[in-house]
Amino acid sequence: MDSDPLAIFTRPPPDETPSQLTARLKREADAQRISDNIDEEIKRDRAAQRKARKELRILLLGQGESGKSTTLKNFRMQYARETWEQERNGWRSVVQLNVIRSVIHILEVIEAEMSGTGPPLEDDDSSRRFSDSSTTPDALTDKHRLLMIRLAPLRGVEAALKRRLGAGAEPYRPSLPLAATPFEDPAPLPSPKQRTEFFVRSWSDAIDGGHNNDPEIQADADSSTITLMRCKDDMHALWTDPAVQRALERRKLRLADTAGFFLNDLDRIATRSYTATDDDIVRARLRTVGIQEYLLRINDGFSLRGDNAWIWRLYDVGGCRTMRAAWLPFFENTDVIIFLCPVSCFDERLDEDQRVNRLEDSTILWRSICSSKLLTRTQLILFLNKCDLLKRKLKRGIKLKTYLPSYGDRPNEVMPIVKYLREKYKEIQKQHSPEPRVSYIYTTTVTDTTATAKTLHSIRDRVLRENLVTSNLV
Ligand SMILES: Nc1nc2c(ncn2[C@@H]2O[C@H](COP(=O)(O)OP(=O)(O)OP(=O)(O)O)[C@@H](O)[C@H]2O)c(=O)[nH]1
Ligand SMILES: [Mg+2]
Numbered sequence: 001m002d003s004d005p006l007a008i009f010t011r012p013p014p015d016e017t018p019s020q021l022t023a024r025l026k027r028e029a030d031a032q033r034i035s036d037n038i039d040e041e042i043k044r045d046r047a048a049q050r051k052a053r054k055e056l057r058i059l060l061l062g063q064g065e066s067g068k069s070t071t072l073k074n075f076r077m078q079y080a081r082e083t084w085e086q087e088r089n090g091w092r093s094v095v096q097l098n099v100i101r102s103v104i105h106i107l108e109v110i111e112a113e114m115s116g117t118g119p120p121l122e123d124d125d126s127s128r129r130f131s132d133s134s135t136t137p138d139a140l141t142d143k144h145r146l147l148m149i150r151l152a153p154l155r156g157v158e159a160a161l162k163r164r165l166g167a168g169a170e171p172y173r174p175s176l177p178l179a180a181t182p183f184e185d186p187a188p189l190p191s192p193k194q195r196t197e198f199f200v201r202s203w204s205d206a207i208d209g210g211h212n213n214d215p216e217i218q219a220d221a222d223s224s225t226i227t228l229m230r231c232k233d234d235m236h237a238l239w240t241d242p243a244v245q246r247a248l249e250r251r252k253l254r255l256a257d258t259a260g261f262f263l264n265d266l267d268r269i270a271t272r273s274y275t276a277t278d279d280d281i282v283r284a285r286l287r288t289v290g291i292q293e294y295l296l297r298i299n300d301g302f303s304l305r306g307d308n309a310w311i312w313r314l315y316d317v318g319g320c321r322t323m324r325a326a327w328l329p330f331f332e333n334t335d336v337i338i339f340l341c342p343v344s345c346f347d348e349r350l351d352e353d354q355r356v357n358r359l360e361d362s363t364i365l366w367r368s369i370c371s372s373k374l375l376t377r378t379q380l381i382l383f384l385n386k387c388d389l390l391k392r393k394l395k396r397g398i399k400l401k402t403y404l405p406s407y408g409d410r411p412n413e414v415m416p417i418v419k420y421l422r423e424k425y426k427e428i429q430k431q432h433s434p435e436p437r438v439s440y441i442y443t444t445t446v447t448d449t450t451a452t453a454k455t456l457h458s459i460r461d462r463v464l465r466e467n468l469v470t471s472n473l474v
Helices: 018-052 068-079 081-086 088-116 142-150 154-168 203-207 215-240 242-250 278-283 321-330 343-347 358-371 389-394 413-432 451-469
Strands: 055-061 170-174 195-199 291-299 309-317 336-342 380-384 441-443
Touching: 018 055, 055 068, 055 321, 055 451, 068 081, 068 278, 068 309, 068 336, 068 451, 081 088, 081 358, 088 142, 088 154, 088 203, 088 215, 088 242, 088 278, 142 215, 154 215, 170 451, 215 242, 278 451, 309 321, 336 343, 336 358, 343 358, 343 389, 343 413, 358 380, 358 413, 380 451, 389 413, 413 441, 441 451
Parallel strands: 055 309, 055 336, 336 380, 380 441
Antiparallel strands: 170 195, 291 309
């Protein structure tokens, strides 16, 4: 039995001498090496078979709200145009739900401000930096109370839209244990911020799911649109009210960065004839839970063999710490990882764990991905994302060095900050990768579909070239 190289860990004999111990440890190390080599060979074979079939597996990773699903939408818009068009009608309800969720969120803030309840203001100085008036609360008056009453029917529309989107959309309340990286055991949740954001288990169910043909749901959809149209002026009055805006600032809710895209455009959206544009679809937010798989057919354009279409299997995961353990099984056979680091989040904390800075979380995650032996041969592509929001944040005078002291006295401007983070992440990759690998880093704003299209074409060419070379298909 002792000579069996696969019996890696043998029980030590009770009277083991030092030389026997040394010999046993060596045998175990040799056996482990052989086992690792076999695993590696199996992986290489599988990868070669996939490439021979011209198939690649691509995983989108990053913390919650880093832009993974938005990147996936850009991919689908570019390379799966037919299904993108077929789903366009389904997105109308998602955009309506985004609008209503934002308005209800604002109403909740007003209610809390008026009654002096709700989540306490954060007591660190960062929450006070946005507005000089933050220490003198603005009067919310009867006008606001009236708006609250007039907008109450939106709660019914929210319920109807939920029905229309089907079982795919439910409120999200983190309750599972947390793990910073997919490689560690989850720990119990400290005290999660209560959020009732909606999520999808399956986008295709939410967007299509056959609901369109159900007359009851169709009637719901029509009456939702009518209520939305009736509430349009009040929603606009609420959103543009200076006292409301200041209340949002006091509570550090930068809704203008996300919801603003839709709330500034109510004239177009709250109409009977509204059709979601490409930009609307890319911007519409539904938190991802579980893992979504999408197939794309992508032409390489330079293969010498007849058919130059590749199948790209894209996997979009939920980025919250409660969901990271679920990523691990996908690492075995992944050819490419696109990792999103939202650089604008340097002064924010994770929803699911308010003790953790979001940039720090991204850095920990990136380090763990780079150092994983499972991913030694996986091509890593990094997006330094949300550069538009970074620019806006810096304009408001928020300083990176307050949250990242190592940035020191470098200029508090977009270009130097992005350069600094690029070098920092590149260095982490270099130091922690088990074997040297090429670094692919892009500066992105994935809500900008034109710029992102160029990035995706560049990625397509780089990924295909690398895989054509490694699989000898050129
Ligand atoms: N302004 C701006 N918004 C962005 C950018 N990237 C993503 N967003 C927005 O950020 C929010 C989160 O984006 P998602 O793509 O849903 O994030 P995710 O990584 O899939 O998040 P989870 O599903 O929770 O893991 C959405 O409202 C997006 O529209 C960006 O570059 N700029
Ligand atoms: Mg997502």
